[in-house]
Amino acid sequence: MYLHHVAAYLPTAVVTNEHFTRLNGLASDWIIERTGIRERRKAGPGENANTMAIAATHALLAELPGFAPASIDLIVAGTYTPHDTIYTAAHAVQRDLGINEIPTVSISSACSSLLNAVEIVEGYFALGKASRALVVVSEHNTAYNNEEDTMAGHLWGDGAAALLLTKEPLGSQDLRVVQVLTGGAAPMGKADEAVTLKPVDKGIVMPYGRDVFQQACTYMTRITQQLLDKNGLAVSELNYLIPHQANLRISANVVKQLGLDPARAVNNIERLGNTGCAGAAIGLAEIWPSIKSGDNLIVTVFGGGYSYGAMLLVKQ
Structure with missing residues (x-):
């Protein structure tokens, strides 16, 4: 399986830390330190998880002028902040593309949805049910977030990304998807209440941030090392590590545990906040032009609930 291209969409509105200083007294330096x-x-009026998924898809196709969108035969979307749980982001993208009667799936496994979506594509490809798949990850966190929550209200940002995966390579820019490993760690720690999103209650809350931090550091490091070991790679052979963009301190901790050069870690949380399951995909889109032949990349994620995973990509 191959990743042919990836592109991102970001809303134009920027919310700085000073907004939260004015709102609830949180100092910008305190937010940055933590x-x-x-x-x-922040998504604008009329924007939501569906519109951003469509915008990311348009951005992807705009960068692939020779590609025929009608050849897409599978759409998988991931989000935990849906605009509609019936007419999902995947259906919105399908309708926009006008490709009828193909498998169209939306999933939610917190911030691990990106890699679970890729695994679903693997399954369809292996069964011969599809050969060109669109994976879209989109989060409208600010639709659910309570900005006055001093524990987590300042964490969230909006954004989306789209990936074109194919069973056979389409060009020299393709990355080979070597292996994807995912798992659930729901029996661990405070998984059942560490991060919750209850639309009829308080929206996104994170009362046990320390537990999230500890579990994320443990599982992202462990699954990344397992992926390296399974494929006979040393940490020094890893050109890029793209971690879930939840907290810069988590990324730094994972990098330190692995013994990886910090310069090889991709981070966009400073500019974008926590964009959920879209964060790592956005990061991949940002470095796409810099990826060279022979490069090894790992995307590693952790989500509330708890869920985790890692994917090894190689530029041929």
């Missing part, structure tokens, strides 16, 4: 976040994007 999370690494300086600013985040």
Whole structure:
């Protein structure tokens, strides 16, 4: 399986830390020290998880002028902040593309949805049910977030990304998807209440941030090392590590445990905040032009609930 291209969409509105200083007294330096976040994007009026998924898809196709969208035969979307749980982001993208009667799936496994979506594509490809798949990850965190929550209200940003995956390579820019490993760690720690999103209650809340931090550091490091070991790679052979963009301190901790050069870690949380399951995909889109032949990349994620995973990509 191959990743042919990836592109992102970000709303234009920027919310800086000073907004939260004015709102609830949180100092910008305090937010930066604890999370690494300086600013985040916020969806505008009329924007939502569906519209951003469509916008990311348009951005992807605009960068692939020779590609026929009608050849897409599978759409998988991931989000935990849906605009509609019936007419999902995947259906919105399908309708926009006008491709009828193909498998169209939306999933939610917190911030691990990106890699679970890729695994679903693997399954369809292996069964011969599809050969060109669109994976879209989109989060409208600010639709659910309570900005006055001093524990987590300042963490969230909005954004989306789209990936084109194919069973056979389409060009020299393709990355080979070598292996994807995912798992659930729901029996661990405070998984059942550490991060919750209850639309009829309080929206997104994170009362046990320390537990999230500890579990994320443990599982992202462990699954990344397992992926390296399974494929006979040393940490020094890893050109890029793209971690879930939840907290800059988590990324730094994972990098330190692995013994990886910090310069090889991709981070956008400083500019975008926590963009959920879209964060790592946005990061991949940002470095796409810099990826060279022979490069090894790992995307590693952790989500509330708890869920985790890692994916090894190689530029041929």
